[in-house]
Amino acid sequence: MADKKIIEAYDPEAILEVRNLRKCFPLKKTLTGKVTQELIAVDDVSFKLKPGETLGIVGESGCGKTTLGRAILKLHQPTSGKIIFEGQDITDFKSSQMREIRKKMQIIFQDPYSSLPPRSTVGGILSEPVTVHNIVPKAEVKDYVLDLMDKCGLRDYYYERYPHEFSGGQRQRICIARALSVNPKLVICDEPVSALDVSIQAQIINLLKKLQQDMNLTYMFISHDLSVVKFISDKIGVMYLGSMVEYGTKEEIFSNPLHPYTQALFSAIPHPDPNFKMNRIILKGDIPSPANPPKGCRFHTRCPYAKDICKEVTPEYKDHGNGHCAACHLLDEQ
């Protein structure tokens, strides 16, 4: 019965479906192990992702973007909610069951310096996942890896070299090659370009776009850089203090941001023309602590349009037409 329910609810077109995902980290425990205070890193996030699409997740530092990405990969066990990948509910998969799924979903990390093991060569780093998951027969591993390196713009004589011999951009290419070595379908890019300088950022983004076309990848692109997200994404989700405040297609969100937080965020995008007069919405105050989030709407402490209802009732996350979802009381009134 329960099984049937999931099948009914599952969207066959989506490669990834996240439902009411919640991740809490315990902060304080009593002696008996009962959690008395917890940090809600991701609160009630839901979205669907179709194959070949790119979902950009934006938000300030500490809003739970990275935790969301890692919870989807089950690097953090979600507290509640569901993760449905290719029609399978993987939320409660054990680590042995996850091993098979890992081939299909991969992650690229923010820091290319700490995400490569320092004591193995590029060839070793790239061929290890291939041999572990039996992607190609043993004899063909080296050719496969060299081919992959070529695809990612790495020269073949890098094979014998160690990560410390490379610059940040080249290391990030190695990380990308490693993530793609198992032929994944979904790649979670956790701020892959924020540790790189701008000219290298462009190259890496172009590489990611090209690889997406070649290998038919689905990306979940986590970033705090709005222009990067605008360039690469099809859909955009805006996060604030652990919850998704707005979600929709790129065009919708950029042309018609509904949520006051999104409006403020987008008003802060720098403009290349120095004479351009920006209409910045300056938010007051700081982002509240996720360990002690405000009651009602999470954003009411900083929202310029906050009303009494915002302080008491949590707004519902609703579709406001064309799959453009947002959570705000102001929209309900209109």
Add this chain to the structure above:
Amino acid sequence: MSENTKNDTKEEVVDSELPLDKNVRLMSPARMVVRRFFRSKLSIVGLIMVVGLFIFSFLGPLVYTQWGEIELDESGKTEYSVTETTYTVDGREYTVRQTTEKSLKDNFLAPPSSEHILGTDNEGYDIFVRLMYGGRISLIVSFIAVFLITILGVIMGGIAGFFGGVIDNIIMRACDILICLPGIPILLIISTILDASEIDAKYRIYLLMIYLTFISWPGTARLVRGQILSLREQEYMVAAEAMGYSTGRKIFKHLVPNVMPQLIVSMSLSLGSMILYEATLSYLNLGVKAPYAAWGTMINIISTNQDILQNHLNVWVPAGVCIVIAVLGFNFIGDGLRDALDPKARR
């Protein structure tokens, strides 16, 4: 047409960063370590000491075959002792001179000569040859013990550090208990048991080494655990998790190789302490037993006769010097390796 576009996109993808020249290579971490190691004079001295001892004890007996380890010099010698006794009988003095001729089978306590480079000990064994055989025992035993300690320590420390929680607690409390055990009293008991069970004198030292391993692994386990606790939070371990590697692979292929520098240093330092331990055991008559040679037993000869301690330095000083050389050598190497493996050190 299609080929053309393919080439175009490829151009765009190749990085514009300064490519490393194919022929110019930065040194691999291992080569850098070797270079830094040989830059320090002290570590070269240590290496020479240790290699010298190895050659001395393993190749020495093959070259110098005049005497064997348990071969007595039976050339003997005749000792004359003269006793004079004076009697007074009826006011007249009589002196009786009595000469005793003692023919001995064994040539013991001989001074250094061309026949015995360092002389013979109180039984008539050649000291120089016994030094070589004693070195064999000391080196083999300490290597075996350190090897076992390292394996056990890495496995236990790796598991404790990686899994944490209850498993970590169990293993670490076991370590605490083992560290609390007084080593020597228990060794005395075990040694007595071994005496009673009539195990061949040659093998009892190995059994004692297994015991030493058993009480010494907690140090290594703690070291490995501490390192792994910090390493497992590194992003490349998260990447390994995301790759779906098995737990064993993550511990032994990703974490342990990164603990290796610290491990190598602690191994070379504990080699020295194991040699000391072995010498102590033999000195206390717990380790290698007569007639087999060990540096410790050779020093122990002084306890049989005060005269040897004062007048026959050639019997016990060489063994002591060997112990000092071995321990110093391993410690110099350990210190050199520690400096060479320090990632913050300059080239």
